[in-house]
Amino acid sequence: MLLAVDIGNTHIVLGLFDGEALRRSWRLWSRPGLTSDELRVLLAGLLGDDATAVRDGIVGSVVPPLTGEVRRALVELTGVEPIEVAPGVRTGLRIRTDNPHELGAxxxxxxxxALERYGGPCIVVDLGTATTLDVVTAEGEYLGGVIAAGPEISAAALAERTARLARVDLKLPPHVIGRNTVDSIRSGLLHGHAAMIEGLVTRVERELGGRATVVTTGGLGALIGRLLERVDVHDPHLTLHGLRIVHARNRAR
Known part of the structure; x- marks a missing residue:
């Protein structure tokens, strides 16, 4: 089986694949300072007997200090040296940005x-710590995208930079028009974010010259996706499947 590991700013997400089927998945906090020893113990507890069935591994990371720790933990636990998503790894995309090395894994x-599973052109909306939109043509060209602060960052900034507005949890208010301060903040954070995404999708499609498949993912994808007027697909495990696909394209190298 293949163990895929996505190291993000907030979570480490793991997926265990049997062929193309995602059999199990887990989510851990990507706490700064995590060591390979701690991670090995955590992974051993999660995988259980499946640790001995792992034959391949792949790691994608946007947190460089954790990348080496995760790799060491995987090697020590499974004996497998994972592929790392880094420059030089075959992805199947043609990157058309000014500086491809800036792109997060x-x-x-x-x-x-998204391109492999749902076809192109497509717009991927990843709602996590940051909200990103990524644009891919039907021919497999990655054109670039948009990066914005996610709702949780916005909530923290609002509480920090104002004297009388408290930090609120991200819960849908009963109405767009808030009847109290807490619901008004929630409406701004969630409905406001949804409106931003809808506007961006419209503008991106205008630049593309036609309609694109909109795919949402990320920790807040299900919550905010409910507020979007148009979502073609919600795929909570999109990044894990990306790891699986990239692994398959590099396995024989």
Missing amino acids: DRILNAVA
């Missing part, structure tokens, strides 16, 4: 998976 993986 998660954005590339999302684009790979």
Whole structure:
């Protein structure tokens, strides 16, 4: 089986694949300072007997200090040396940005998976710590995208930079028009974010010259996706599938 690991700013997400089927998945906090020893113990507890069935591994990371720790933990636990999503790894995309080395692994993986699973042109909306939109043509060209602060960052900034507005949890208010301060903040954070995404999708499609498949993913994808007027596909495991696909394209190298 293949163990795929997506190291993000907030979570480490793991997926265990049997062929193309995702059999199990887990989510851990990507706490700064995590060591390979701690991670090995955590992974051993999660995988259980399946640790001995792992034959391949792949890691994609946007947190460089954790990348080496995760790799060491995987090698020590499974004996498998994982592929790392880094420059030189075959993705199947043609990157058309000004500086391809700036691209985070998660954005590339999302684009790979969306194109493979749902076809292009497509717009991937990843709602996590940051909100990103990534644009891929039907011919497999990655054109670039949009990066914005996610709702949780916005909530923290609002509480920090104002004297009388408290930090609120991200819960849908009963109405767009808030009847109290807490619901008004929630409406701004969630409905406002949804409106931003809808506007961006419209503008991106205008630049593309036609309609694109809109795919949502990320920790807040299900919550905010409910507020979007148009979502073609919600795929909570899109990044993991991107890791699986990239692994298959590099396995024989």
